[in-house]
Each structure stands twice: as structure tokens, then as C-alpha cells.
Amino acid sequence: MAISLEDPKKFRPLVSQAHQVAMNMLRPISRKYDRAEHEYPKELDMLAAMIDGLSESGANEGAGAAGVRRGEDGAKKDDGGVKNGANLASVMSIAEMCWGDVGLLLSMPRQGLGNSAIASVANDEQAERFAGVWAGMAITEPGTGSDSANITTTAVLDGDEYVLNGEKIYVTAGDRADHIVVWATLDRSLGRAAIKSFVVPKGTPGMRVDRLEHKLGIKASDTATIIFENCRVPKENLLGSPEIDTKQGFAGAMATFDNTRPLVAAMAVGCARAALDLTRSLLADAGVTVDHDRPAHLQHAAAAKLLQMEADWEAAHLLMLQAAWMADNRRPNSLEASMAKAKAGRVGSDITLSCVELCGSVGYSEAELLEKWARDSKILDIFEGTQQIQQLIVARRVLGLSSAELK
Amino acid sequence: MSLIQKLGPGGRHGLATQESRDPIGYAVAALNRVAQSDLIDRLGLRRTAEQTVFTVTRTGFRTATAAGRSFQRAGQRGKPGVRVPSAPRTGVFDLTPTEDEQMLVDVVTELAEEVVRPAAAEADECCTVPDSVRSAAQEVGLPLLGVPESLGGISEERSAMAGTLVAEALAKGDMGLAVATLAPGSVATALGLWGTDEQQRTYLPAFAGEDVPAAALALNEPTVLFDVLVPSTTAVRRGDSYVLNGTKSLVPLGAEAELFVVGASLDGTPVLFLVESSTAGLTVEGDPGMGVRAAGLTRLELTDVTVPAEAVLGATDGTTYTECVRLSRLAWCALAVGTGQAVLDYVTPYVKEREAFGEPIAHRQSVAFMVANIAIELQAMRLLTYKAAARAAAGKEFGREVGLARNLCAAKGMQIGLDGVQVLGGHGFVKEHPVERWYRDLRAVGVMEGSVLV
Numbered sequence: 001m002a003i004s005l006e007d008p009k010k011f012r013p014l015v016s017q018a019h020q021v022a023m024n025m026l027r028p029i030s031r032k033y034d035r036a037e038h039e040y041p042k043e044l045d046m047l048a049a050m051i052d053g054l055s056e057s058g059a060n061e062g063a064g065a066a067g068v069r070r071g072e073d074g075a076k077k078d079d080g081g082v083k084n085g086a087n088l089a090s091v092m093s094i095a096e097m098c099w100g101d102v103g104l105l106l107s108m109p110r111q112g113l114g115n116s117a118i119a120s121v122a123n124d125e126q127a128e129r130f131a132g133v134w135a136g137m138a139i140t141e142p143g144t145g146s147d148s149a150n151i152t153t154t155a156v157l158d159g160d161e162y163v164l165n166g167e168k169i170y171v172t173a174g175d176r177a178d179h180i181v182v183w184a185t186l187d188r189s190l191g192r193a194a195i196k197s198f199v200v201p202k203g204t205p206g207m208r209v210d211r212l213e214h215k216l217g218i219k220a221s222d223t224a225t226i227i228f229e230n231c232r233v234p235k236e237n238l239l240g241s242p243e244i245d246t247k248q249g250f251a252g253a254m255a256t257f258d259n260t261r262p263l264v265a266a267m268a269v270g271c272a273r274a275a276l277d278l279t280r281s282l283l284a285d286a287g288v289t290v291d292h293d294r295p296a297h298l299q300h301a302a303a304a305k306l307l308q309m310e311a312d313w314e315a316a317h318l319l320m321l322q323a324a325w326m327a328d329n330r331r332p333n334s335l336e337a338s339m340a341k342a343k344a345g346r347v348g349s350d351i352t353l354s355c356v357e358l359c360g361s362v363g364y365s366e367a368e369l370l371e372k373w374a375r376d377s378k379i380l381d382i383f384e385g386t387q388q389i390q391q392l393i394v395a396r397r398v399l400g401l402s403s404a405e406l407k
Numbered sequence: 408m409s410l411i412q413k414l415g416p417g418g419r420h421g422l423a424t425q426e427s428r429d430p431i432g433y434a435v436a437a438l439n440r441v442a443q444s445d446l447i448d449r450l451g452l453r454r455t456a457e458q459t460v461f462t463v464t465r466t467g468f469r470t471a472t473a474a475g476r477s478f479q480r481a482g483q484r485g486k487p488g489v490r491v492p493s494a495p496r497t498g499v500f501d502l503t504p505t506e507d508e509q510m511l512v513d514v515v516t517e518l519a520e521e522v523v524r525p526a527a528a529e530a531d532e533c534c535t536v537p538d539s540v541r542s543a544a545q546e547v548g549l550p551l552l553g554v555p556e557s558l559g560g561i562s563e564e565r566s567a568m569a570g571t572l573v574a575e576a577l578a579k580g581d582m583g584l585a586v587a588t589l590a591p592g593s594v595a596t597a598l599g600l601w602g603t604d605e606q607q608r609t610y611l612p613a614f615a616g617e618d619v620p621a622a623a624l625a626l627n628e629p630t631v632l633f634d635v636l637v638p639s640t641t642a643v644r645r646g647d648s649y650v651l652n653g654t655k656s657l658v659p660l661g662a663e664a665e666l667f668v669v670g671a672s673l674d675g676t677p678v679l680f681l682v683e684s685s686t687a688g689l690t691v692e693g694d695p696g697m698g699v700r701a702a703g704l705t706r707l708e709l710t711d712v713t714v715p716a717e718a719v720l721g722a723t724d725g726t727t728y729t730e731c732v733r734l735s736r737l738a739w740c741a742l743a744v745g746t747g748q749a750v751l752d753y754v755t756p757y758v759k760e761r762e763a764f765g766e767p768i769a770h771r772q773s774v775a776f777m778v779a780n781i782a783i784e785l786q787a788m789r790l791l792t793y794k795a796a797a798r799a800a801a802g803k804e805f806g807r808e809v810g811l812a813r814n815l816c817a818a819k820g821m822q823i824g825l826d827g828v829q830v831l832g833g834h835g836f837v838k839e840h841p842v843e844r845w846y847r848d849l850r851a852v853g854v855m856e857g858s859v860l861v
Contacts, residue, residue: 001505002494002503003502003505004496004499004500005790006794006798007500010498292810293636293732293806295632295634298634307811308814308818311815312815315784315787315788315790318787318790319787322790342783343784388776391783394779394782394783396775399759406775407772
């Protein structure tokens with residue numbers, strides 16, 4: 001095979017389809033649900049039905065978070081043993097949908113981050129049983145953010161059921177999803193190795209949505225606080241192995257992140273491109289265009305800034321594709337997933353904020369979507385591991401240091 | 408202009424033109440003149456050790472260019488040269504080099520580790536390439552990388568990707584020596600890409616032979632806000648020949664080069680010209696810079712240099728010239744990636760060994776995060792560079808991709824050099840460690856035009 005970093009040819013139809021959906025379905029309702037926080041975007045049910053239909057027909061390979069799975073899927077190789085598969089398809093279609101609207105993408109039925117967690121760690125029986133659910137992801141607690149090994153929500157085996165107790169906050173799609181993947185500890189004294197994830201169907205007695213957050217951005221997406229009080233789930237709903245393997249430690253639960261971080265990078269890449277595309281066109285109307293051959297210093301300052309943003313964007317985009325490509329080819333990608341999210345997260349903020357600045361009051365006003373994208377992008381440098389957590393992971397991997405050495 | 412202004416200090420010694428002297432300033436300036444005079448030495452007023460050593464300063468040498476061999480004219484004038492096909496387009500996202508490319512990278516990596524790196528500090532100091540490096544590079548076949556097989560080279564298809572990987576691997580050893588050893592091959596590659604049958608058969612056999620001529624691409628000019636696409640060096644048609652006038656700066660191997668590819672404006676359009684070093688009117692003087700010193704950078708002066716009509720390399724509509732600029736920027740991106748990797752590979756063990764406050768400094772986030780960011784941005788630079796290179800090799804439009812890669816590599820490459828020195832603290836500032844050299848070298852990436860291409 002040979003080095004090529006073009007978007008995979010086979011996913012061109014998928015991407016252009018996602019682009020049409022983003023343009024014609026999400027953009028027209030983007031501002032509406034930014035203003036009407038907590039109102040259910042009913043338009044999405046229609047869209048979800050369409051995506052399900054496409055999946056059934058086989059025309060749609062892995063659009064959305066649920067498509068990410070490292071199973072033994074027969075691994076159809078494209079050429080010379082190199083695979084462009086579901087992970088690449090997912091990041092590309094998610095980026096495209098987030099070019100439409102990040103908040104709405106996060107509200108897409110059956111495409112939650114919990115779905116990705118199920119796909120990552122579920123066994124075959126669970127994968128089948130939870131096929132088609134819409135799963136939110138509940139990790140963060142009032143006293144526990146980035147230090148997710150420290151969670152206090154407990155799961156105690158009682159007969160054939162686990163009994164869950166604790167409070168989870170910032171659960172994306174926590175109100176609308178029909179299932180929640182909850183992180184809880186089997187034994188606090190055994191540390192991170194005892195942390196397991198559980199699938200809890202909505203309506204299970206003892207689980208309730210306490211309240212919804214009012215946020216800076218992604219207002220179309222509901223962010224819930226969920227309380228578990230003696231909430232009983234069948235023991236088969238524990239994802240992966242119930243064994244507490246202190247040697248493997250946190251790795252099992254954390255493996256989810258290797259799959260979800262490239263997806264969040266994709267969200268930032270998509271959101272940033274929305275801002276970049278509009279700003280480029282607004283600047284062109286104002287007579288400023290970028291010449292890729294001329295030195296930046298000899299061009300309009302706005303063109304020079306645009307050039308720098310474009311370079312940073314391409315960097316995030318390619319790191320995202322790299323992480324997904326490695327997952328498609330079954331290579332460990334923790335380092336690359338964190339690199340992609342770190343770069344995409346900070347670039348997403350810089351680009352969306354700079355675009356507002358470049359476009360002046362046009363950028364700042366609600367008359368355009370630029371100010372909204374500058375608000376939406378911020379969460380992407382926070383959830384699924386903050387910028388600082390990504391740097392910590394990259395540093396530990398590059399330097400070969402343990403979490404005890406590099407705290 | 409008043410007398411006072413004439414005596415003004417501005418415009419020299421790094422002073423802005425509006426600097427002015429007050430009476431104390433004039434007194435100090437006068438004292439300095441005394442301090443510089445030989446008289447005080449004859450009177451024994453100064454320790455002789457104060458003699459500063461400028462081994463290769465601007466005034467170090469100024470000579471005519473190397474006499475050079477006479478290239479035997481061959482081939483058919485006006486007949487298009489041999490062209491290798493583009494690399495196939497697969498449409499599959501893939502970061503795996505071909506087997507051939509991997510083999511090349513392995514060989515060049517060994518060369519970089521065992522020959523180039525050990526020679527780097529001294530080569531930087533003396534601004535020359537040691538023979539050991541030169542012959543090793545020749546043995547590996549660097550000059551032939553972009554030369555078509557049928558002309559004695561090793562290229563079966565467009566070699567931009569292979570060239571990029573090789574430049575990266577070589578620069579991991581040393582950027583200056585990489586430029587020096589890649590410069591002749593860059594001219595050979597240019598001949599392979601754009602040369603006529605006559606040009607290829609006249610010049611390329613020498614590059615495939617035992618005694619490879621030094622050669623270089625001269626595109627840079629010593630002006631601020633320089634735009635490489637608008638060179639102020641001019642070419643004027645006179646009968647069957649062109650007359651070139653102008654100054655080219657930071658030209659590698661200028662003192663010894665036997666063949667230059669010079670960029671000049673012909674009727675307002677930038678065009679490449681093949682200029683043999685023995686041509687009358689060429690002078691070369693040392694032009695060492697902040698870094699990349701092993702490349703023996705020079706300033707090339709062209710005064711009424713007359714070359715035959717068939718000295719034009721490629722098209723006269725600016726397309727060849729623009730492609731040359733892009734391929735050259737691509738090479739500099741690859742050099743930045745290689746040098747950035749050298750920094751990362753050096754600081755990684757350093758921060759784990761160096762202790763402060765009772766533990767390795769790597770255990771502190773402020774240090775560890777700098778290393779993390781070096782790793783992240785370096786990989787981003789690499790991916791952008793590879794994307795542009797792969798497009799160039801496949802014969803696709805790659806101007807945008809090179810522009811972006813250069814933008815990122817110039818900014819982040821410099822940041823990596825800066826952070827590399829910072830992480831080492833005082834150790835980073837002294838020549839006992841190579842990081843200060845990489846700092847100087849990495850500044851070249853946003854500045855250099857020409858010199859090398861892939």
C-alpha cells in the first residue's frame with residue numbers, strides 16, 4: 001500500500017449524504033433549538049427513522065456513534081490488508097453532521113455516547129440485546145470530574161441483581177435517551193479496577209432524572225442530573241467482565257474513551273469547519289481571499305489568520321482520521337485518540353472564537369450562527385476528557401510514565 | 408541629507424534607520440573606533456586573545472564560483488525529456504509507506520544516526536560537509552532519488568513521497584547536513600521533472616556517476632517581505648541567449664556548486680534557468696545564517712550572466728516555477744518534521760533523568776505538558792506534510808496542502824525548537840547539547856525558499 005491521506009473514496013457518498021442532511025435538516029432548526037433549550041427537537045425522530053432505514057438497507061456504514069465497534073466483523077480489507085471501516089465512516093459522518101449542529105447531533109436518537117460505550121465493551125449477547133437502544137453516558141459526579149477513578153456511585157450484587165446508589169451529573173441526552181450507561185464501583189477499596197459500567201433502562205425503579213442544566217452552548221442537547229436510589233438492574237447488564245482484575249486496572253472501562261475521543265474530535269472538526277466555511281465566504285464578500293502560494297505576511301491580516309486556522313483545522317482533521325484509521329486496523333490508538341482530541345478541542349475553540357472576532361459584529365450577533373458555534377465548541381474541549389487530561393495521557397504515553405509518577 | 412544624518416548610526420549593525428546619537432553616543436562611538444584600531448595593539452594595550460574568530464563571516468570569502476567541469480552537451484534540443492508516471496491513486500486512507508519507501512527510510516535512518524548526527528556539531532561550526540557524510544550520502548543513492556530509471560536513476564514513479572520520507576529521516580540526523588546532501592539530488596530531480604532531452608542527457612549522467620557535482624536551487628533573495636513568486640532577479644532575452652542580473656541569498660553549497668537552478672523574472676513571469684558555475688559574471692560570497700550552517704550557505708551575485716536559450720528549465724509561463732516553489736516548501740516541511748522528531752527524542756529521556764526538587768522534572772505537568780504538545784504538533788506537522796507529498800506524487804493539485812503544511816511547520820516547528828531549549832534550561836542554551844542547534848535550524852523553515860526539493 002501507499003501513503004495517502006485523502007478522505008476515503010468509498011465514504012464519499014456517505015459524507016455527501018450527511019452533508020445534505022446537515023444542510024437541509026439541521027441548519028434550518030439550529031437557532032430554533034439554541035433558543036428553545038430543553039424543548040425536544042421532534043424533527044430528529046424523522047431523521048433517526050431515515051438513518052435506521054439506511055442502515056437496514058446497508059447503504060449506510062456506521063454513520064454515528066453506534067457504528068464504532070471493534071468486533072470480529074470479517075474485516076473486509078480494501079487493499080493490501082489496509083482497512084477503511086466503520087471508525088473512519090463514523091468520524092467523517094459525525095464531523096459532517098456537526099458542521100450542521102453539534103447539539104442536534106448529540107440529540108440524535110440511538111446515536112448517544114452510551115451507544116459507543118456499549119459497542120466498545122459489550123459482549124455479543126449484550127450487543128444483540130441492546131441493539132437499537134438510545135443510550136446516554138453517566139460518568140461525572142458532583143465531586144468527581146476528570147478524576148473518574150474516584151467515583152462514589154456504588155453497585156452491590158444482591159442475588160441476580162446489582163443495586164446502584166449515587167448521583168450522576170452532566171449526562172448528555174440523559175432525559176431523552178431510553179437507556180443510561182452508568183459507571184459505578186463494585187468496591188471502593190479496590191480503586192479503579194473495581195469500576196464497571198452498567199446499562200440501566202429508563203423506567204427502572206430507583207432511577208430518576210432530577211433536573212436539566214442551562215448551558216453556554218449545545219443547548220439543543222439535554223444535559224441531565226440522574227439520581228440512583230436502590231436502583232436494581234439484572235446482573236447481565238454489567239458490560240464486559242464482572243471480575244475485578246487489579247492488574248488490568250482501569251483499562252477496561254477506559255477503553256471506551258479510545259473509541260469516543262476520536263468522535264468528539266470529529267465534533268470539534270465539524271463545528272470549526274462550519275465557522276471557517278462561513279467566515280471564508282464572508283471575507284471573500286469583503287474582498288479578502290487566501291492565496292496558498294504567497295507568504296502569509298504579504299497578505300491581508302485576515303487572510304493570514306484564515307490561513308493559520310485552515311492549517312490548524314487540517315491538522316485536527318488528519319489526527320482525527322489517523323486515530324479512526326488505527327482503530328479500523330485494530331491497532332492500539334489511545335495515544336492517537338488523545339492527540340486528536342487535544343488538538344481538535346483547542347483548535348475548535350480558537351477557530352470559532354477567531355471567526356467571531358474576524359467577522360466583528362456580524363460574528364457576534366445572533367443574526368448569524370458564528371456566535372453560537374463559538375459557544376457550542378467549548379464543551380468539546382471538556383467532555384470525554386478535558387484538554388488537560390488529553391495532555392496528561394499523551395505525556396504519560398510519550399514519556400512512559402505511570403499515573404503515580406506523572407500525576 | 409544633512410551631515411548629522413549621514414553620521415547617524417541607523418541602517419547598520421542591526422539598528423533601525425531612525426536611531427540617532429546624542430553627544431554621549433558620539434563619544435562612545437569614537438571610543439569604539441579607538442578600541443578597534445590596530446594602534447593600541449602595537450602599543451601593547453590589549454591582550455591579543457581578544458582577536459575574535461570569525462571563521463566564516465560575511466567577509467570571510469568572496470570569490471568567483473567554482474570553475475566546475477564542462478558538461479558534455481548531449482541529447483536532442485527541444486525534445487521533451489523522460490518523465491516518470493505519477494504514483495497510483497488508491498482512494499484508501501493509509502499511513503503505511505510502500506516497501507520500497509520503507510527500505511529507503513531504514514537505510515537513511517541508519518545513515519542519519521551513524522554518520523550524520525556524529526558529524527553535525529563540527530559541520531555546523533565550520534560550515535562545511537565532511538567527506539564521510541558526502542560519500543555515505545552518495546553511496547545510499549541520495550542524488551538519484553528523483554532521477555528516472557532510464558536515465559540511470561532509481562525512480563520508477565513520481566518520488567515526492569519517497570523524497571519527503573528521506574528528507575525527514577535525514578534531518579533527524581541534522582538539518583544542515585540534510586540540506587547539503589539533498590541539494591544536488593534536488594537539482595537532479597528538477598531535471599528529471601522538467602528537463603528537455605538535451606538537458607537530461609547533458610547533466611544527469613554526472614549525477615549518476617562517481618563524482619556527483621555539487622548543485623543547488625537558488626530561489627531566495629536578500630530583501631525583506633520577499634515574495635518568491637516575484638523575484639527581482641531578471642532575465643532579458645538577447646538574441647539566442649538570456650542575460651541574468653540579480654542576487655540570490657542562502658544558496659547552499661554555493662562555493663563548490665557546479666550547477667545552479669536560478670529563479671529569475673522573464674517579462675514579469677518567474678522562470679527557472681540552469682546556470683553552470685563556470686559562466687562569466689557569477690560571484691559567490693559566504694552568507695552563513697543563524698542555522699543550517701553545514702549547508703555552506705552563500706550569496707550568489709549574477710552580473711550580466713549570459714546563458715543560452717536552452718538554459719530555460721521547464722515552462723516559461725510560471726507553472727514550472729510555482730511547482731518548484733511548492734516542492735521545495737514540501738522538502739522544508741519534511742526537514743522540519745525530522746528535526747522536530749530529533750528534539751522530541753532528545754528531551755524525552757532528558758526530562759526523565761534530570762531531577763529537581765527531588766524527582767525527575769518529567770513528573771511535573773508543566774514540563775510533561777510541553778513534551779506532550781511537542782508530540783501532538785509534531786504528528787500534526789507530519790500528517791499535513793505527508794498529505795501534500797502524497798498528492799504531489801499522485802499528480803494531484805497540491806498547492807493548498809503545501810501552503811497549509813508550510814504554515815503549520817513554520818509555526819509549530821519553531822515552537823518545538825523553542826520548547827526544546829526551554830525544557831533543558833541552561834543545558835538547552837549551551838553547545839554541549841544539540842538542542843540550541845535545532846532551535847537555530849528550525850527558524851529556517853518559514854524563511855527558506857528553494858535550496859532543496861522533493
